[in-house]
Amino acid sequence: MYEVMCRAVTAGGGRLVEPADAEGLVWADPAGVDSFPEVVADARNLEWIQLPYAGIEPFAHHLDDRWTWTCGKGVYAPAVAETTLGMILAGQKHLHGYSRATSWSGPVGRVLAGSRITVLGGGGITEHLLPLLAPFGCDVTVVRRQDEAFSGADRTITTGRLFEVLPRTDVLVVALALTAETTGIVGVAELAALPDHAWLVNVARGGHVVTEDLVEALRSDSLGGAALDVTDPEPLPDGHPLWSEPRCLITPHVANTPEMGLSLLEPFVAENVSRFCSGEVLLAPVDVALGY
Structure with a gap:
């Protein structure tokens, strides 16, 4: 997923930088939720966070209205x-x-x-x-x-x-x-x-x-x-x-497999990166109060 998300960022007109310099964060490690606080700790310029899946339960306790959140809602x-x-x-x-x-x-x-x-x-x-x-x-x-x-x-x-x-x-x-x-x-x-x-x-x-x-x-x-x-x-x-x-x-949670999903997620994230860079309305916003 990491390589796919890197391509999406550049395709959308963004640049890959360290978290400390980032205005937007595209999360590309679904299994690494525990590292989230450490990643954003020094991200003083962070405005927007893109999550990879439609279901955001693993991130629910990290939701914070200091940032704009989007997810993969509708992608899969x-x-x-x-x-x-x-x-x-x-x-x-x-x-x-x-x-x-x-x-x-x-x-x-x-x-x-x-x-x-x-x-x-x-x-x-x-x-x-x-x-x-x-x-x-x-x-x-x-x-x-x-x-x-x-x-x-x-x-x-x-x-x-x-x-x-x-x-x-x-x-x-x-x-x-x-x-x-x-x-x-x-x-x-x-x-x-x-x-x-x-x-x-x-x-x-x-x-x-x-x-x-x-x-x-x-x-x-x-x-x-x-x-x-x-x-x-x-x-x-x-x-x-x-x-x-x-x-x-x-079936073992395979209604959407990585093979199906990544090809759909890449252009979606690229579009959101482009919208963020242009100051446009982002796709699939997360309501922090509702938790989805």
């Missing part, structure tokens, strides 16, 4: 939306079950066309997912903090009205930022409110779902199934009950 959304559609189809068509079978089995599955889809979150993933769902004629409800209409959705409601739509949801998609407010947003009550045939698809963060409650819902046949690109804990330990759950499809 096309890739994640594609995975989301794949997971929805896999669940509806029972592909996970057939792939595990060792003998011929009977017909299982549902039609996606006309299904009722509820999406938690009104960000980039949802923005790219809805056009992918459009050919199937699904009835889509977007649940977000504000009830401002979301383009492509049949209806948009606030989080406080979630239980109004859960009982008539065929697929519940989790695609929102992880904050203190959204941690555990899908737990025993939400899972119980879903129809027995409903599927849960989580492509956001594992912490959105109370894992123990999900395990129990699957064991008790009160949920059709779950497709998870993220888990809590993550990585999911060997021997965890979800691994052996026949109605659970798990």
Whole structure:
């Protein structure tokens, strides 16, 4: 990632300098969050910080309104939306079950066309997912903090009205930022409110779902199934009950891989560097107060 970000900085018209001389900081070491205080300690001219990912939880305790923050919000959304559609189809068509079978089995599955889809979150993933769902004629409800209409959705409601739509949801998609407010947003009550045939698809963060409650819902046949690109804990330990759950499809947080993401991130960062140098409005700002 470091070499890619260096290219992005120069492509955007910036110069690579030491932190002490920097006005902008492009963070290119996602695993090195602990070194952040040391890096910025002498950066007296620092104005702007660009983070590499859409999810900024590792940096949450470093957020400071002395600086303008931006992240990778929306950059990876096309890739994640594609995975989301794949997971929805896999669940509806029972592909996970057939792939595990060792003998011929009977017909299982549902039609996606006309299904009722509820999406938690009104960000980039949802923005790219809805056009992918459009050919199937699904009835889509977007649940977000504000009830401002979301383009492509049949209806948009606030989080406080979630239980109004859960009982008539065929697929519940989790695609929102992880904050203190959204941690555990899908737990025993939400899972119980879903129809027995409903599927849960989580492509956001594992912490959105109370894992123990999900395990129990699957064991008790009160949920059709779950497709998870993220888990809590993550990585999911060997021997965890979800691994052996026949109605659970798990991928190891690969809805967006480095191969997919870096080619998308490089021009995005270059554009933000160019905007910063020109004094223009930056892409994907982080709200320090909200934490995303």
